[in-house]
Amino acid sequence: MNAINKENNRNHLPVEKTKVGVKVSNINPITDGTELVKAISMITVEIIEYVENSVVIKTILKKSSGTVSVISVDTGEGLTERTTPFDTFAQVIDGEVKLVISDKEHLLKTGASIIIPAQAAYYVKPDGRFKMILTMIKSAYE
DSSP: OOHHHHHHHHHTOOEEEETTEEEEOOOOOBSSSSSBOTTOOOOGGGSSOOOTTOEEEEEEEEETTEEEEEEEEOTTOOEEEEOOSSOEEEEEEEEEEEEEETTEEEEEETTOEEEEOTTOOEEEEOOSOEEEEEEEEOOTTO
């Protein structure tokens, strides 16, 4: 196995040979449209792209016990008020977000996280673009 193939196996990214060298693709493959491919390393912030004037949501994992989703929100966009029946762990992976939970505003910057309590009303104030991972674990006891 040559050095290029060893590097490709280590990073799990598609490699394209070019006339001037090797281009490593950052394409994030999708299986059936509901989850990302398993056992493939990815750069978390590159799982989803910003789309002008849009909110984009991509499911990373979807199971009967919960979901992990990544969301990108472009400048001027937000999320309307909602509640969920289960606790939700929110992690900002790019930018910053003003997240309002039960009428209290929280400014979360890249790397910050917060747990949104079950049944709590929350929304996102539109104020710049950001990416965030939302993890909801379902429990029969809540």
